[in-house]
Amino acid sequence: MKLIAVDLDGTLLNCRNEISEENVKAIKYAQSKGIEVIIATGRAYFDALSICKRAGISTYVISDNGAAIHCPESRQIFSIAMDKGDVHQIIRLLEEHDLYYEVFTNNAIYTTLNKREVLQIEMDKIRIESPELDISPLHQAARTQFSQSGFVFVNNYIEILEKDEKYYKILAFSFDEAKRKTGINLFNSMKQLSLVSSGDYNLEISSKYTSKGNALERLAPILGFSFENTMAIGDSYNDISMLKKARYNVAMGNAKDDIKEICDIVTSANDENGVAHAIYKFINIFKSAS
Ligand code: CA
Secondary structure: OOOEEEEEEHEEEOOOOOOOOHHHHHHHHHHHEEEEEEEEEEHHHHHHHHEEEEHOOOOOOHHHHHHHHEEEOOEEEEEEEOOOOHHHHHHHHHHHHEEEEEEEEOOOOOEEEOHHHHHHHHHHHHHHHOOOOOOOHHHHHHHHHHHOOOOOEEEOEEEEEEEOOEEEEEEEEEOHHHHHHHHHHHHHHHOOOEEEEEOOOEEEEEOOOOOOOHHHHHHHHHHOOOOHHHEEEEEEEEHHHHHHHOOEEOOOOOOHHHHHOOOOOOOOOHHHOHHHHHHHHHHHHHHHHH
C-alpha cells in the first residue's frame, strides 16, 4: 500500500481556502491507482470535513495536529485529549496575557465573545506605529482564522471549561510578536504539552503525544503501509513530524525556508497546484521503479 499525507492550509488549500479542481483531480487519480490519500491538518475534524465535502473528496483525516483520526466514513478511530487541569491553566494564562485563543474539542471551536476585538486592537496598533506597513496579510490571516467551521461563542471562558467534551487543542493567535513570545515562554516549561505553529501568528498547544507524525504512525498498522512507500507534503512547522517520517518529503513552494531545507523535494506553491504536481511525481517514481 502506498500513501500520501497532505496538509491543508498553505498546502492543499489555495489562498481562497479552497481545494483547486486540479488538486481534486490529482487526489482522485491517486485514489484510483490504489494510493491512500490522507489529509493531515491542524484544523478541527468537522472543519476539515466540510472543506473536503465541498471539494467532493473523501479520505482519512488526521485533524487537530494529530489529536484525532477519522476514517472516510466519518468514524473516529483514535484521539488524544488534553488533561482538563492543563486546559484550565493554559486558558487562565492566555486570559491573563490578553491573547486571542480558540479551544478545539470533539464538538466545536470555542472562543469568548469579546476576544476578536483583541486582534483588531493589535492590528490598529501596528497601523499607528508602522503606517508604511502593508497590513493586508494580517487581514487575510484573520479572515482565514475566522472562516473555520464550528465556532461556538461563549460569554466567559469558564463556560468552555464546563463542557463535558474532549479537549484536543488550544490555539493562541496574536499579531503582536512580543505577546507570541510570552506565550511560547509560558508553555515551553510545561513538559506535558506539545507546542507547534502552523502559521506566522499562531501557537498551537496540545498533549505532548500529539503530532501529525505520531498519528501517521498509528495509522500504519491499521492501513498496512510501510513508510518506505509514503510521501508527505506540507508548508510549516506543524508538518515537520510527518515530513520526517515519510520516505518522500515535499515542501510547498510557499513553505517556510526551514521546511524547504529539511525536504528532498520542493514543489510549486499552493496557488499553483503544488500538491497535484507532487502527487504525479510520486506516482511516476513507482511507475519507473516497476
Ligand atoms: Ca499548513
